[in-house]
Amino acid sequence: MLGGADYSWQIPYTDDHHALAGQIMRRLDGFPGFALVTGVPVDDLTPEQACVFAPELLKSVGDPLLQGPEGAMTLGWLVRDEGSSRFRSDGTYRAGVYTSKSADDLDIHNDGAMSPHGHEVDMFGLLCLGAASAGGESTLIRTPAVIDVLRREHPREFERLCQPYAFERSHVAQSGQAPVMWAPIFDLGGARLRVRCNRQRVEMAPAITGVPLDAGDLAALDALDEVLGRRDLQSRPTLAPGDLLVANHPAVLHRRRAFTDDPAAGQRRCLVRVLLARREAGGHS
Ligand SMILES: O=C(O)CCC(=O)C(=O)O
Ligand SMILES: [Fe+2]
Secondary structure, rough: OOOOOOOOEEOOOOHHHHHHHHHHHHHHHHHOEEEEOOOOOOOOEEEEEHHHHHHHOOOOOOEEOEOOOOOOOEEOOOEEEOEEEEEEEOEEEEOOOHHHHHHOOEEOOOOOOOHHHHHOEEEEEEEEEOOOOOOOOOEEHHHHHHHHHHHHHHOOOOOOOOOOOEEHHHOOOOOOOOOOEEEEOOOOOOOEEOOOOOOHHHHHHHHHHOOOHHHHHHHHHHHHHHHHOHHEEEOOOOOOOOOOOEEEEEEEEEOOOOOOEEEOEEEEEEEEEEEOOOOOOOOOO
8 A cells, every 4th residue: 555655666777877776676576666866957957858868767777669640650658738628518539639749637547558659668767857736646556456355346347447448549540550440458368468458449449440348347357446446545646847757567556646737926836758668688877
């Protein structure tokens, strides 16, 4: 459990990135599955410079993966309100939108759920350059704890969650790649646990597949949501400038609350997101 007073996941920044990577990996591969590096020197960096600095820093942890639209892909992706919205005015989801470019509440998910651009994401980093004037709190939940509760309290629903669902993925598909993929939310069958959590994309898929979600599919998603909503399983840091959150992708799910900027007061929430693939043998370099 992650008590509010447990700060063992915090690591002060050092410019020895190799040593930092070792400390980060101990927390990512052990408890609690994530680390918060504090005091990263971001004050003198423009967002564009930070998009180069963050993957450079994190390449000692893993191999940074390209993100973004074809033709403008980048290793550091700016997460900030650029005027997008997840929703249409009638409350339905808008297709083709990068939710990371909105100020909306982002439901609990993991970033590699839809295998963006064909990548398998093993870890991710979020470097905070600016905080909102209100909101923007993060929620982190450890997947093993979620699986334990589901197995105990919702075994039938858990079994369904281990069977494939369709995920809409057109915003992370390159030309020639499928706009929808089928995969379990919890895949316990391989050498490594694979987790794909993104209810929005599951709810958007039937418009493409023509296969509606049935009562059993929805009951399993509702059971998952109920467990993900349990406060005692959550840790809720609010990222401040200079904070770098790094998390083990299958082991930790995350959410970001809606936020408001106040540009006149110089308060604009801005993060750099880096997705990482694990380097197999040979450790960190
Ligand atoms: O804004 C944040 O704190 C996280 C954003 C996020 O989860 C994402 O872009 O995938
Ligand atoms: Fe995310």
